[in-house]
Amino acid sequence: MSEKITLTIDSQQVITEKGTKVVDAAKSAGIDISVFCYHPKLEPVGACRICLVEIGRTQRDRSTGELVLEADGTPQISFSGNLETACTVPVAEGMVIHTANEKVTKAREDILEFILTSHPLDCPVCDKGGECSLQEMTFEYGLGESRFPLDEKIHLGKHLPLGDMITLDQERCIQCGRCVRFQKEIAADPVLEFYHRGRKTDIVSYSNPPFDSYWSGNTTDLCPVGALTTRDFRFEARIWEMNASPSICSHCTVGCNITLNTRLDPKTGRSKIQRVMPRQNEWVNEIWICDKGRFAHNFTSSEERLTKPLARNPEGKLKPVTWQKAIKIASERLKSHPDGLVTLAGGRLANEDFYQLRTLTEGLSGKLILDSSLAGGDLTARVGLGQGSNIKDLGSGTAILVIACDLEEEAPLWWLRVRAAAERGATLIVANPRETKLEKSAEYILRYEYGEETQTVLDLLEKESEASRVFKEAENGIVLFGSEGMNFGSSQVLAQACANLLIKTNHVGKTNNGLMAVWPEVNTQGAWDMGFKPDENLPEALKGAETLIIAGADPVGDGIIPDLKGKFLLVQELFLTETAAQADLVLPVLAVTEKSGTFTSGERRVQLFEMALPASGECLADHEIAAKLGQALGIEMIQGSAEQVLEEIIKHQPGYASLSLAALGEVPEQQPFVAKEVLSYTGTVFRNTSGVGVQLPSAAENGKMPLEKFTLPQKGFGDGTLAVPVTRLYDQGIMVRTSEILSPRLIKNQLILNPIDAEKEGLSAGIRVEISLGERTYEAAVDIDQKVPVGVILIPRSMGIPLDGPENAVLKAVK
Amino acid sequence: MKIPELLKVNEIFRGLWITFRSMFEKPVTIQYPEEKRPPKPRFKGRHALKRYDNGLEKCIGCALCAAACPSDAIFVEPAENTDEERYSPGERYAATYEINLMRCIYCGFCADACPTEAIVLEHIYELAYLDRREAFFTKEKLLDPVPDSGRETPQAVEPGLFNRSIPEMKDPV
Numbered sequence: 001m002s003e004k005i006t007l008t009i010d011s012q013q014v015i016t017e018k019g020t021k022v023v024d025a026a027k028s029a030g031i032d033i034s035v036f037c038y039h040p041k042l043e044p045v046g047a048c049r050i051c052l053v054e055i056g057r058t059q060r061d062r063s064t065g066e067l068v069l070e071a072d073g074t075p076q077i078s079f080s081g082n083l084e085t086a087c088t089v090p091v092a093e094g095m096v097i098h099t100a101n102e103k104v105t106k107a108r109e110d111i112l113e114f115i116l117t118s119h120p121l122d123c124p125v126c127d128k129g130g131e132c133s134l135q136e137m138t139f140e141y142g143l144g145e146s147r148f149p150l151d152e153k154i155h156l157g158k159h160l161p162l163g164d165m166i167t168l169d170q171e172r173c174i175q176c177g178r179c180v181r182f183q184k185e186i187a188a189d190p191v192l193e194f195y196h197r198g199r200k201t202d203i204v205s206y207s208n209p210p211f212d213s214y215w216s217g218n219t220t221d222l223c224p225v226g227a228l229t230t231r232d233f234r235f236e237a238r239i240w241e242m243n244a245s246p247s248i249c250s251h252c253t254v255g256c257n258i259t260l261n262t263r264l265d266p267k268t269g270r271s272k273i274q275r276v277m278p279r280q281n282e283w284v285n286e287i288w289i290c291d292k293g294r295f296a297h298n299f300t301s302s303e304e305r306l307t308k309p310l311a312r313n314p315e316g317k318l319k320p321v322t323w324q325k326a327i328k329i330a331s332e333r334l335k336s337h338p339d340g341l342v343t344l345a346g347g348r349l350a351n352e353d354f355y356q357l358r359t360l361t362e363g364l365s366g367k368l369i370l371d372s373s374l375a376g377g378d379l380t381a382r383v384g385l386g387q388g389s390n391i392k393d394l395g396s397g398t399a400i401l402v403i404a405c406d407l408e409e410e411a412p413l414w415w416l417r418v419r420a421a422a423e424r425g426a427t428l429i430v431a432n433p434r435e436t437k438l439e440k441s442a443e444y445i446l447r448y449e450y451g452e453e454t455q456t457v458l459d460l461l462e463k464e465s466e467a468s469r470v471f472k473e474a475e476n477g478i479v480l481f482g483s484e485g486m487n488f489g490s491s492q493v494l495a496q497a498c499a500n501l502l503i504k505t506n507h508v509g510k511t512n513n514g515l516m517a518v519w520p521e522v523n524t525q526g527a528w529d530m531g532f533k534p535d536e537n538l539p540e541a542l543k544g545a546e547t548l549i550i551a552g553a554d555p556v557g558d559g560i561i562p563d564l565k566g567k568f569l570l571v572q573e574l575f576l577t578e579t580a581a582q583a584d585l586v587l588p589v590l591a592v593t594e595k596s597g598t599f600t601s602g603e604r605r606v607q608l609f610e611m612a613l614p615a616s617g618e619c620l621a622d623h624e625i626a627a628k629l630g631q632a633l634g635i636e637m638i639q640g641s642a643e644q645v646l647e648e649i650i651k652h653q654p655g656y657a658s659l660s661l662a663a664l665g666e667v668p669e670q671q672p673f674v675a676k677e678v679l680s681y682t683g684t685v686f687r688n689t690s691g692v693g694v695q696l697p698s699a700a701e702n703g704k705m706p707l708e709k710f711t712l713p714q715k716g717f718g719d720g721t722l723a724v725p726v727t728r729l730y731d732q733g734i735m736v737r738t739s740e741i742l743s744p745r746l747i748k749n750q751l752i753l754n755p756i757d758a759e760k761e762g763l764s765a766g767i768r769v770e771i772s773l774g775e776r777t778y779e780a781a782v783d784i785d786q787k788v789p790v791g792v793i794l795i796p797r798s799m800g801i802p803l804d805g806p807e808n809a810v811l812k813a814v815k
Numbered sequence: 816m817k818i819p820e821l822l823k824v825n826e827i828f829r830g831l832w833i834t835f836r837s838m839f840e841k842p843v844t845i846q847y848p849e850e851k852r853p854p855k856p857r858f859k860g861r862h863a864l865k866r867y868d869n870g871l872e873k874c875i876g877c878a879l880c881a882a883a884c885p886s887d888a889i890f891v892e893p894a895e896n897t898d899e900e901r902y903s904p905g906e907r908y909a910a911t912y913e914i915n916l917m918r919c920i921y922c923g924f925c926a927d928a929c930p931t932e933a934i935v936l937e938h939i940y941e942l943a944y945l946d947r948r949e950a951f952f953t954k955e956k957l958l959d960p961v962p963d964s965g966r967e968t969p970q971a972v973e974p975g976l977f978n979r980s981i982p983e984m985k986d987p988v
Contacts, residue, residue: 122980129877236893
């Protein structure tokens with residue numbers, strides 16, 4: 001424990017840790033000192049001067065070093081006569097601080113008056129109006145009248161696009177620099193900077209495209225005025241008109257806590273998501289979310305959504321039917337053909353959906369398959385991150401190995417937190433065949449060729465190296481593994497190798513230790529826990545099935561299987577995907593925003609999300625459909641709400657026994673303290689009032705874990721050019737594509753090559769090429785990137801070239 | 816006993832005298848609806864959305880009227896102006912503006928809250944309707960007609976002419 005310091009703030013005695021800034025010490029005692037430029041997550045700069053306070057210090061005799069005492073025996077306090085910024089001064093023993101005396105109040109009024117001289121006062125049309133720090137402060141301390149003439153206000157640029165997603169209003173900017181510091185310190189994308197001087201000081205972005213960062217939306221939360229606002233929410237609604245519902249972001253495995261702001265849309269007469277805001281959870285996303293989570297929300301209100309059950313009529317066309325009819329068709333088929341049922345589910349379903357689908361499938365002796373090419377869900381349950389872990393707590397003494405993934409593209413918030421841990425002193429080992437952004441913070445970079453990922457982990461364990469020594473000796477050890485350049489089989493071996501590494505180095509079954517999988521979808525971990533597993537040979541398994549229930553997966557669209565003809569196909573989907581178009585029965589389901597339930601994140605934290613919007617059309621939740629089918633087939637299943645299903649899961653699911661609805665809804669005190677009444681301190685992030693979730697214990701916490709043997713796989717590909725699938729954040733999936741604001745940043749139909757290879761083939765950026773993968777050929781444009789290894793073609797997933805793992809490829813320019 | 820009874824007869828004649836006198840006075844009743852009485856200057860009737868002399872709408876879609884409304888009778892949906900399609904001189908305008916007159920209590924808080932004096936409670940008091948749906952006053956019904964000096968909205972204007980988020984003008988050019 002660090003040294004404690006006692007000081008007096010506004011005649012209240014405060015005990016705090018050494019090194020704390022005065023403003024934070026006051027906050028811990030419930031005293032709010034106004035701030036604009038200071039933010040508890042950023043380094044202080046003392047730019048705005050609004051936090052001026054009067055500080056008195058104890059005196060020491062120069063010759064003896066003793067405290068100078070007053071006549072009554074108390075230490076003599078001397079005030080310098082100048083005011084000091086509370087955000088930059090660290091506390092000292094015996095300090096006496098006045099935050100609200102006449103001198104301080106006067107100074108604060110003057111600073112506010114001065115800030116307002118160049119502020120346009122267009123609060124009625126400002127998107128920040130209603131949650132603006134400057135507005136709040138002016139109400140609290142403002143004079144009401146200014147001594148500066150209104151006509152002399154300088155006029156600067158309004159509604160300037162600062163990148164594709166953010167709008168800058170130069171007049172409103174008060175030059176606090178929070179956005180600039182966020183981009184430098186937290187996002188490590190230093191694309192913003194100040195330009196010009198004095199009253200013309202301006203925020204500029206010098207990247208191309210402008211404001212090229214996955215974190216740009218967070219600057220609008222931090223902005224204490226309406227200078228930075230999102231294009232997504234521009235003129236959509238006023239702050240006070242919207243409802244707020246706690247939810248979980250469903251775009252990646254991190255499970256960021258978000259708040260959905262909804263309001264009536266007059267065009268449709270239905271409630272619509274107006275904006276997505278971060279919700280504080282210091283164990284998961286702190287107070288940040290990435291731009292995909294913030295801006296890719298339009299899919300829920302998309303016109304393309306399915307709203308009615310569709311059944312294939314005798315002419316072979318899909319036509320709307322009633323739910324009764326649909327359930328009857330499905331149950332009759334399942335009754336008459338009880339064998340050969342396969343249920344394929346994708347990772348976007350909630351735990352309740354998986355549980356009910358499993359009960360239904362088991363009741364019909366069917367087979368459960370998870371649509372994922374990354375293995376290791378059983379291992380993360382055994383040696384996963386220990387209960388109570390928080391990457392935010394990690395620093396020196398911790399070693400983190402990140403292998404076979406591009407963390408910023410696949411799980412952005414983990415990238416942010418792992419990078420921050422490395423900045424605090426944790427040893428970061430990044431192993432990847434190509435350069436990723438995380439490497440900038442890494443201490444050790446292990447470069448291997450595609451296909452050698454497991455060997456790399458084995459080398460860490462068996463061979464002597466600096467990285468290996470550091471990992472073995474570290475107090476805490478975490479391994480994050482992804483699926484870059486691997487198919488299901490090779491990722492299974494890698495997962496086992498990573499687990500063995502952790503077990504042998506004694507990094508399992510403890511807090512802040514264990515294995516994390518960078519899952520492709522939000523609830524892949526939950527699917528594993530509920531008994532769904534990927535199949536090593538998915539196309540064969542699908543071909544062998546007589547009846548298929550497919551929920552939240554699109555094997556045809558993903559290119560896993562060309563068609564699913566000749567079987568009874570029941571699809572539960574949001575959209576009419578390619579798989580759904582071939583189905584005999586399509587059942588419309590609720591989006592995550594329209595139902596409640598739980599997701600299990602990659603850190604094995606179970607988190608609740610609540611319903612934010614009413615159901616679209618006649619949609620039902622996946623678990624409700626399964627229950628209806630079960631009822632029609634006479635299978636004993638719980639018929640009820642998601643909460644009732646969750647209680648059933650807690651009762652029957654090993655590993656989930658430590659959960660309870662009450663525990664999921666608990667909110668411990670979090671630092672920094674977020675309150676809507678004091679916006680200036682943390683920005684517009686929402687306070688968490690509906691639970692931070694519960695991290696499940698790993699099996700290793702209850703006993704020793706045996707090492708599992710495995711055999712190294714043979715390289716499945718020969719020499720020559722290798723096509724490798726990679727994940728990009730802004731993919732072309734329907735969840736992202738429906739968001740207009742992200743469209744300029746989406747991946748294009750491009751193959752990414754090294755300049756050396758491109759030169760050899762005589763290709764340059766933009767040229768269209770034909771790529772042959774075995775017998776399949778596709779066409780795409782060429783993009784050139786220095787970071788791609790020689791002899792490798794990167795193929796972003798979801799752009800129409802299906803690839804299970806690395807494959808040999810031949811390129812040919814299109815004439 | 817006799818004196819009070821005598822007094823009553825007297826009262827009857829006094830009353831009849833008033834009746835008789837008013838037969839020669841000008842009547843207070845008027846022939847509504849042919850004839851209409853002008854309301855008092857501060858009378859608060861149905862709302863109207865005002866325009867500037869050039870035809871641009873004063874309303875900037877800030878929805879402060881909706882926020883001030885104690886009976887939640889106003890719904891505003893803003894949208895952004897462009898120089899090709901300009902409705903108001905500010906950055907935004909009201910794409911949807913609806914008042915539910917069944918809810919309205921004519922308190923005038925909306926007019927007090929309005930930063931551009933766009934919404935005014937006029938002297939319009941003939942508000943009877945036959946269908947409940949007619950009680951929803953949309954923007955088309957509320958907007959004043961375009962003055963002779965102005966053009967219909969949306970207007971195409973010169974770029975850069977209107978660059979303030981809230982207009983500073985009383986009556987712009």
